[in-house]
Amino acid sequence: MRKSGYGGASNMDRLPVFATEDVAAEWFASHDTAPYMDDLEDVTAEFRALRRRPVRKSAGLRVRADYLEAIKAAAERKGIPYQTLVQTWLAEKLRQEAPDLLPTGQAA
Structure with a gap:
């Protein structure tokens, strides 16, 4: 679903197509995405609360x-x-x- 009315990027300034997730992550980390809001999809996601890891202790163990x-x-x-x-x-x-x-x- 595309939003409208934000004053999005022109056709010349569309979001690039990225070859890999790493390339995309690097691009998003170094660019302001506000002009591209019309090009982005709304996403709904649910996240589970993370369980705490049990306390771990070191145990020296001699093994063959x-x-x-x-x-x-x-x-x-x-x-x-x-x-x-x-x-x-x-x-x-x-x-x-x-x-x-x-x-x-x-x-x-």
């Missing part, structure tokens, strides 16, 4: 070198940091073996 290399390789296959993979595996095993020890809502 070959295990650590295997963990890192598995994480690389998934495209995630190896610490995230270890955290995921720990959570999965806790849910299986000791769900009663997890905070309410995390045992599922």
Whole structure:
């Protein structure tokens, strides 16, 4: 939906077509968009409130070198940091073996 009556950009001053989102972001960061208001669409969006992350503590853990290399390789296959993979595996095993020890809502 296009708005009218703002005194938008002339045909010569239309919003450019951007090759990538990065190019668009750079352009919008460095230009005043007020003259282009007629060219912009109204958008309605809903956002969920972000949950707070649980408090995390560091835990020093000695692991066999070959295990650590295997963990890192598995994480690389998934495209995630190896610490995230270890955290995921720990959570999965806790849910299986000791769900009663997890905070309410995390045992599922």
